[in-house]
Amino acid sequence: MRIGVVTFPGSLDDGDARRAVRLAGATDVSLWHNDPDLRRVDAVILPGGFSYGDYLRCGAIARFAPVMESIVAAANAGMPVLGICNGFQILCEAHLLPGALVRNEHLHFRNRDQRLRIESSSTAWTSGFREGQEILIPVKNGEGRYVADAATLDELEAGERIVARYLNGNPNGSERDIAAIRNEAGNVVGIMPHPEHAVEALTGPSTDGLGFFTSVLTHLSAAGART
Amino acid sequence: MSQEYAVARVVVDVMLKPEILDPQGQAVANALPRLGVAGVESVRIGKRIEIEFAGDADLEQAQEIADKLLANPVIEEFTLRVEDGPA
Numbered sequence: 567m568r569i570g571v572v573t574f575p576g577s578l579d580d581g582d583a584r585r586a587v588r589l590a591g592a593t594d595v596s597l598w599h600n601d602p603d604l605r606r607v608d609a610v611i612l613p614g615g616f617s618y619g620d621y622l623r624c625g626a627i628a629r630f631a632p633v634m635e636s637i638v639a640a641a642n643a644g645m646p647v648l649g650i651c652n653g654f655q656i657l658c659e660a661h662l663l664p665g666a667l668v669r670n671e672h673l674h675f676r677n678r679d680q681r682l683r684i685e686s687s688s689t690a691w692t693s694g695f696r697e698g699q700e701i702l703i704p705v706k707n708g709e710g711r712y713v714a715d716a717a718t719l720d721e722l723e724a725g726e727r728i729v730a731r732y733l734n735g736n737p738n739g740s741e742r743d744i745a746a747i748r749n750e751a752g753n754v755v756g757i758m759p760h761p762e763h764a765v766e767a768l769t770g771p772s773t774d775g776l777g778f779f780t781s782v783l784t785h786l787s788a789a790g791a792r793t
Numbered sequence: 794m795s796q797e798y799a800v801a802r803v804v805v806d807v808m809l810k811p812e813i814l815d816p817q818g819q820a821v822a823n824a825l826p827r828l829g830v831a832g833v834e835s836v837r838i839g840k841r842i843e844i845e846f847a848g849d850a851d852l853e854q855a856q857e858i859a860d861k862l863l864a865n866p867v868i869e870e871f872t873l874r875v876e877d878g879p880a
């Protein structure tokens with residue numbers, strides 16, 4: 567399995583995301599913001615950081631990168647795409663996910679280990695978790711407050727498209743404690759906290775994050791077996 | 794007198810929608826009593842963007858720039874107007 571990780575100017579967590587992919591047992595493939603070639607990958611990760619300096623709005627300029635045109639087309643055709651932190655912001659700006667991520671309610675940058683509850687295991691990236699399972703992974707953002715209008719939030723709730731919620735304190739004022747959401751098909755997931763920083767006991771608060779990367783491999787194997 | 798070239802400038806104002814919390818504006822509002830200012834109900838912060846066209850202002854293009862890039866319609870709204878450059 568080949569999993570692509572995009573590097574934008576200002577990406578920070580692309581290295582850790584590639585490492586998480588390798589630890590999960592897949593081949594990591596570097597993708598470049600300025601190159602539309604997806605290099606035959608089976609899935610794509612948009613990593614955290616500050617793409618294009620986050621000038622204007624987080625993710626606003628990255629959305630127009632040549633690689634994003636290919637990713638939007640691939641995502642609409644069913645390819646698994648995971649956006650982490652800045653990657654989540656890019657997915658919202660690219661309209662692959664509804665809503666937006668804005669400045670934390672308290673204006674402080676929050677960097678801590680965060681407990682989450684997995685609310686949906688019917689996605690390409692969370693199929694290995696139990697619904698209701700609690701995990702601990704780092705969160706680090708200044709603009710992580712998920713917002714959408716009430717109708718969109720209700721639709722997300724009704725469609726079981728809220729993938730994870732913050733537990734033991736909401737770090738940024740996110741609506742309805744939302745930490746992660748998915749698209750209708752379940753192949754596209756955006757998450758504010760960082761599973762790629764919790765894949766090894768030495769460096770993470772847990773190894774709970776690994777489940778996102780192994781889930782997609784299981785998903786892809788099952789999809790491959792079906793075709 | 795030096796020759797001034799006519800510049801067609803379009804000014805775009807981007808504001809968070811009224812229902813979106815603006816913690817930056819709140820922080821400013823909270824600082825006002827320290828200036829001895831009372832009676833301010835609320836402060837909201839937005840962005841002003843000036844686009845200069847070579848030649849005539851292309852309002853249609855400015856509208857597209859604002860709609861697709863400068864503002865995110867999920868959280869923001871914008872207004873735009875042509876501002877006369879130096880004659």
